Amino acid sequence: MCSYIVEKAKLLGSAKGPNGWMRIDTANVYYDHPFHAPLDHALGIDFINEAEGGRERVAVELSAQSARELVERILAALASGEVEHGKAAHHAAAAAAE
């Protein structure tokens, strides 16, 4: 099917495209026909800087299963990373106190 349904996520970060790094403030997320991926439907994400007009984008098209697995890996990376960096912050604070 063809739809124009887009989920918008406001975010803070950067993305690297053909013209180098750029600040991004929005992810447009949709599930529809891809342009390039050899799939009937794909989860598409366009990372853009809407505040600057949103004309450049960094895009991905993923299978539904890949997208779900990616969500899990993102959450897992965040969880383990926050634990590790939390430890580092704790050690640094302890060293500073000695």
Added chain:
Amino acid sequence: MTYESMLAETVAFRGHKGDLGEAYYARPLGGGPWPGVVLIHHMPGWDEWIKEATRKLAHHGLATISPHLYFRDGPGSPDDVGARVRAAGGVADEQVIGDVAGCMEFLRAQPYANGKVGVIGFCSGGRHTYLAACSLPGIDAAVDCWGGNVIVDDPKQLNPKRPVAPIDLTEKMRSPLLGLFGNDDENPNRDQVNRTEAVLKKLGKNYEFHRYDGAGHAFFNASRPAYRAEQALDGWTKVFAFFHKHLATPAAARAA
């Protein structure tokens, strides 16, 4: 030996409100006069498959123009421009109809045109084709390939860009209509195709519908898993037969 040839190139055309847009245009060389066809691209945009389909129609003796419906949101590659259009909620029906009308004028202005013009569209372009057949004078044949949302069951789907359900305009349909659908499609699903046919039948319109088992949405598209070779071959055969029946050069013109 038969010498076959065609010319395929980007051209400029005047679209809605006189805006100057770009289109992909393919036509047979030599002979003629040739009928014309406007090919309306699907939602992802003006992509390689759409251009292949344009050349395929030209190979079968139809001078075919495919307007880039998103040209106003350029410059940029068709996929990037398509992403901008998607984020903005798509293109307005009125604008698409204006662009199709401009392409019809382009076709009829060519010195080798036979004066007949058809319209074909895929996916969202199928819906646009149905709309055009109900809105524009001068269409001699229309082909809707699995256009979704011709029937709008949820009124919330109507908005300023798409204010009317195409089915509600059926009474105004002026041209013969060919519809091709996959029975496994979800939009339009079997029920919606049946309901569309019931309205066409009730209003006495000139139409023919063909439904394919084992096929879903976009089953002509060889670059997608949805491609179904057998059904696609049969479907293309029906498209060419329909256009050649309704867009043939009038006998009086051939004799002149």
